[in-house]
Amino acid sequence: MFPDLLRDDIFRLETKRLWLRWPRMADAAAIVRLAGDKDVAQMTERLPHPYPPSAAEKWIFESRVGNAQGSAAVLALTLKTRPEDLIGMVGIHQTRPGRAVLGYWIGKPFWNQGLAREAVGELVDLAFRTSEVERIDAQVRVDNPASRAVLEDSGFRLEGVGLVDMPVRGGAFDCQRFQLDRAGWMAAQQVRDAALLHADCVRSAG
Template structure:
């Protein structure tokens, strides 16, 4: 699905404040600490709390395999002045022909700065420009307004809500489903921001 350019671990995506790069085994400690934070984990469907070291090692290995095979683009978020220090993760995974699933998390110390909005917009642009994906889908818990804001900023459209059984969270939670298709993304590239239009930020 994704081209050879993205299948090498020297690949790096640059934004105004971030480097997005392949995850490394040296990132495991930061993943355990940041993703395993209860406030972070409880807003996701599958991140355990606490986060075991072995699970972090396994996730890194599986992410690198997916990147190398071209079935996913999973990247560690780092600040430009600290490129070796992971602060979050973002990725798109092929689900079926022409479709991809977006997922992400950001360490709590970095919330409220617009960093995940910045990363999401960059990865969405990359996915549409570098592959033949026609639609990117994702979801967020309805009581996670930060994540919903990130998706709206990136051009995603709300497509509905439904309850989801989240074993790691110990129950059923209502999630809001979002989608962004290629046509909508392309229109957004050239559309000027309307007067008074406000972009929510994570």
């Protein structure tokens, strides 16, 4: 799905405040601490609580394999000021030709700063610009408005609500299903470009 450019572990994405890079085995302790936090894990479908170190190492290995094969783009979030220190994760995984699923989490000390939105927007743009993906799906629990806002701000559209079985959480939970297709993404890009052009014109006139 993803081109050779992304399949090298020196690949890195830059945003205003973040570096997004491949996960490393050295990130395991941060994943155990941050992803294993109850408040973080309970809003996800798969993050265990507590998070065993062996599970973190296995997840890192599998993510690197997916990146190398081009079937996924799974990247660690780090602040530019501390590029070695993982603060969260964002990933897009191919589910079938032309379709992919988005997942993300960010450590509790970094909530409410817009960092997840910054990372998700950058990776979604990369997916549509460099791969053949035509639609990206995502879901959030109905009691997770912050995560829902990340998707809405990134252009995702609500498709419906339904129960999702989450064995690691001990049952089924109401979740909102979102999707963003290429046409929707391109329309959002046009709106964004027009807004930037208008801002440039205003500055020039001033």
